[in-house]
Amino acid sequence: MLEVPHGIYRYGCINCGGEISDLRLQHMLPCEKCLPLHVTDALALIKEPSHEKVVELTEKLSKLHSLRSLKTLISELNEVNRLFEKLIGNRMWNAQETWAKRVLKGQSFSIVAPTGVGKTAFAMVMSLYFALKNQKSYIILPTTPLVIQVYNRLKEFVEKLNAKISVVAYHAKLSSKNKKEALEKIVNEEFHILVTTSRFLTSHYEKLLGKKFKFIVVDDVDAILKSSKNVDRILMIMGFTQEEIELTFKLIRAKRRILTLKAGSEEYTKLSKEIEKLQTFVEKLSKKTKTILIVSSATGRPRGLRVKLFRELLGFEVGTRSEFLRAIIDSYVKPKDTIENEVVRIVKLLGKGGLVFVPVDKGVVYAEYLAKKLSENNIVAKVFTSKEIKALEEFSRGKVNVLVGVATYYGVMVRGLDLPEVVRYAVFTGIPRFKFSTKLEDPHPLNILRALIIVREVIGERREIEAIDKLIVKMRKYLAIAPQAAVTELAEKLRQGKKPETDVEKVFSEALQYARKLMEDPEIKQKIRELKEVAVIEEEGKMFILVPDVMTYIQASGRTSRMFVGGITKGLSVVIIDDERLFFGLSRRLKWTIEEAVFTDFDSLELSKILEEIDKDRELVKAVREGKVKVEKAREWFRTVLLVVESPNKARTIANFFGKPTIRRRGDLKVYEITTGKYLLMITATGGHVFDLAVTPGFHGVYVPGEHYVDTYLPVYDTIKKCLDCGYQFTEYVKEKGRVCPKCGSRNIRDSLETLNFIKELAEEVDLVLVGTDPDTEGEKIGWDIAVHLRPYAKKLMRTEFHEVTKRAIIEALDNPREFNRFLIEAQVVRRIEDRWIGFELSRRLWSVFGKHWLSAGRVQTPVLGWIIKQHKKWK
Ligand SMILES: [Zn+2]
Ligand SMILES: [Zn+2]
Incomplete structure (x- = not known):
């Protein structure tokens, strides 16, 4: 913790967006204009700073701007919490609170949750919260027993609330009379909460079109994705048209296709232009819906391209928890x-x-x-x-x-x-294991691939090897993304031995021919028998290969x-x-x-x-x-954590240690989310430095006592901007020109303020923010710049470091956070100011002496050069 300010951030105030010191940010306070009190006086009034207290005091002494939305969020969250206490008997768990904040902010997302975290309870209470506001919800469950269970609990809850809330369920066990009644209610919109199986979605989704749902929960997305059309159906219920969905899908396919093209080729250029156009269109579309969608995945891997519609239209990708954490x-x-x-x-x-x-x-x-x-x-x-x-x-x-x-x-x-x-x-x-005969009577696509891989291993230097390698790559690629239904259909076609029509069919049927032919070769047969990890058995005169199924x-x-x-x-x-x-x-x-x-x-x-x-x-x-564990206790067991690192690649690598992460996007910014049983962990990246010394304020970016309103020298920081057209990096726009690149005039500019705002929102969602920037002086300062800006939004914030990117090192880092090191930060602050002052002043001299404006003098070289000259003169 700092006791005196170490810097001023432009645009950093949590209320008005104006100038503010890191000292005030660190104590969660807005700037002096918004809260006209000294830090010590404010703290004396507030005692233990919390969001509520800061908002309350600011409102009392001046006016709320940005803090107003925080105030709304806090009061809505309290409302949900009271509902939870009334219905479930306790406040929300931390993961539930994280989800609730997202829902209240109107975001759609995917849940990856460990057992017992109360996913279904959350869906029910949240639906009731909206029902009380006269808004509709729809809960989609994988099976009839679950529908009945959820329906009964909702009925109990409605009774407890003593409110006029109508819950309608539709499932296979209803009598035909009740089915008819339920359908009528659905059509006439006589419900607040609708609960059905995913099958209902398939057969009756038209009845749901235009019904204006506020909140849709899909429990077990894998059941939904048995039919890829269901993704479209959900999106249509949310208000997207078939045409809009098709255009979005066109974008997804184009994005895949461009990966296979050579950069710079004519087709590539054409396609990238089309992608740009579609992207702009889809981005506008994505703001269209007012419905919030939550999707959760139990165990399966959501497959197929259509699920990517969620990514483009709603900004999230479905993930799954890892089976490798055991x-x-x-x-x-x-x-x-x-x-x-x-x-x-x-x-x-x-x-x-x-x-x-x-x-x-x-x-x-x-x-x-x-x-x-x-x-x-x-x-x-x-x-x-x-x-x-x-x-x-x-x-x-x-x-x-x-x-x-x-x-x-x-x-x-x-x-x-x-x-x-x-x-x-x-x-x-x-x-x-897998088992198949060398004749491959059952030419399931997976068996063909397995057989060919074995053949490949023993084939030696034969001439077929190149063709086989190509086939294996193609088959793997296809099987990695194909929906299960498509693979089953392909298997059926291959079984019937019909003439292949599509490219995929051709690949598999060619592979099948190779596998059958080569596995009959006596030499290859013998070599397969000698393999160490594969078993070969003879049954009824046939040879079978057994492969372990890990x-x-x-x-x-x-x-x-x-x-x-x-x-x-x-x-x-x-x-x-x-x-x-x-x-x-x-x-x-x-x-x-x-x-x-x-x-x-x-x-x-x-x-x-x-x-x-x-x-x-x-x-x-x-x-x-059974709910016998106190929420406070559970919070000690399971924490929601945001880990902030510098490099986006590092963020992705870390996330992938723990399963297939669910991803949320904002433009090209991403946050990965995984769960480890101990943590609900979000990981995002700053993309390097976010702030740099500003140029125009004070003396080369430093406020000077006497000249400015400060009592001590204070550097002024601004966010780093980068021109995406010419690559120029700068901290300040030229006043007369406005928000354009000072070099080339382009408006295509990436401001790290956007990154910062994105991370701020994430910090609001968790129990603990861990700043995991690089473990060096520079990393400490990058981390500090971020930390002070997140502090007003985070419940708790600490620094952590890891020296290698391995699963073990990350778990260590999560378990062992520390405080920021003030000395490292100060060292970096001084270094940057030295750089600036010595650099600027000396360069200016160089220019006036030599008349050459591209010359610059460094913070380190110049004094060293001076020392050498001095020594030289001494010895002369
Ligand atoms: Zn302010
Ligand atoms: Zn530029």
Whole structure:
């Protein structure tokens, strides 16, 4: 903390936008004109500065300008909080408060939240808040049971409020009479809050057009995205026309296309002009809607290009939490007995809350066999498949101890289960894998790719290698973005063996031919047999290749270790090795993906201690879920943090350590958001220096006591501007010319004030702002400039540093913030003034002596040169 001012910032006052000292900013105060009190006097009146108190005092003593919107936000937030207390029994959690602020500011965004953070409760209370203001909300849920659940809770809440609020639900379980009634109410707009499944959106969205919703919540966007048209439907409900959506989509496609073109080519130039035009159009469009949209994603990866419409029109990209953040003990068993007997032994040791996964090639029949075997040994076990979903409910209520299911990436037991308080461990009866025959009878696009990759590995110096490499790249590219439905359709076409029509079909069918042909080659067959990480088996005269499926292993074992408010639950995974090669492959691939993952021998584990930890975490999750944890306590476990770094690249890299971040944009400014169980973390960048010494005020940018209103020499800072046309960087516009580049007259100027304003808004959303600018003198000053401007908006603000960009270093930095170092800041302040004064004054002399205006003298060289001359004269 500073005790005296160290600088003046032009345009920094939080109320009038005028000049202000860093001392006042640091204490959250507006400038002397807005709050005509000395810092000490103001602080004596306010005692502990808070937003409320500063606003109150300023309003009392003068007039509110920008602070008025802060006042509104505070009072609306209090209103939401009171509603929460009344309905849920406590104030909002910090993550909920962050979301509420965004909603109140009218922003759409995507939620990435750990279990227990109260996403649904938030959606319900917020809808009621709007209903009380006579505005409409729409909650879209993935399943009918969820619709019924939410509807019933909303009804309870409405009763508690004793308000005239109409809630309408539409779902599959309604009688046809009730369905008709609900539809009528929807059409006649006789509702405040509408709750439906995503299927309703598909079949009835026309009825929702023109209904003027204030607030739409899409819970589990993955269910919505099964049909990419649903994105359009939501946007149309928000008031965009089909034509506007198509134009926006054209922009998205053009942006993709231009990446493949050579810069400078005729087509490139043409397309970039079109993009510019479309971009301007879309930016105007994006201000059109008054509806706020919140989208949350559970586990899946939102795929397809259409989801990018959210990015262009609403300024956010959907992210997902990371499956790579886990606290799992990975262990293995080399079976001494049959695999089935090993399963029984392991489950008996570990008890309830177990998931037993069988390899996909052994299938449901084997799962049923295992469940029977477990039951015979007095373990209540049931098979869980997409057809047998009742078992899940019994498992979640503790009536069934173990679920047995198939280990496939999209299987229900791998993805359709999120029970962090129930699931304690997972057992794999064999390595999760893919299996396909060398004849590729089932030419699924993924199998073709896998087969060709294996062939590629053993093919040696053959002439086909170049063609194969190209095909692999193309297939990977396509599969990375294609929606699931499109891949299924492609698989079907390939299965039918029809003549390929599209480019994609041609690529896959060519790849299929290569794979089939080469895998029949005896030499290649032999080499595949010798591979270390792939298993080859013969069945009924056919050769099958088995490849370890590491992503399914991560997903499936991940059921035992979930993110919740408070951290990540501990989990245990046991792999029974049925093939050494596959296990070798799995452990290697797992280590590539998750550095710290190592398999240890199950029978060497200290089981009692591990199980104790596992159970302790489950108790915690339960307490959180049942609302038995005080909000204050939860805030200690889970914090909302904004990390500010210098380089935009660094911000992106850091965010990607923790999953696929959700991104919000403002022009070309971005903030990434991820969650780690301990933090809801936002990361953004300043893009280097934001401020520099101004030129015109005072003596070369420094106020001088006696001449100006200050008691001490004080540097005056202004934001750095950059001309995007000629690249000229400057701090001040020329008064007579206005907001144009002083060099070339262009209006295409990037002012870091925009960056600053963007970061200010973000600072308002979180518990803690961490300034993570570079760990050097310059970084300390860049950080300080930012910090004083964020201080009036942030609840708490600290400095942190990291010396390398690794996940470990970042977590360290988050856990160990510090105060700013005043000495480093002062050193940099003096250095910059020296630079300016000595530079300017000496250069001026140089000019007058030599008559050459491009000469400049440096802060360091000049005194050194002087010293050399002095020494030289001494010795002469
Ligand atoms: Zn002011
Ligand atoms: Zn310029």
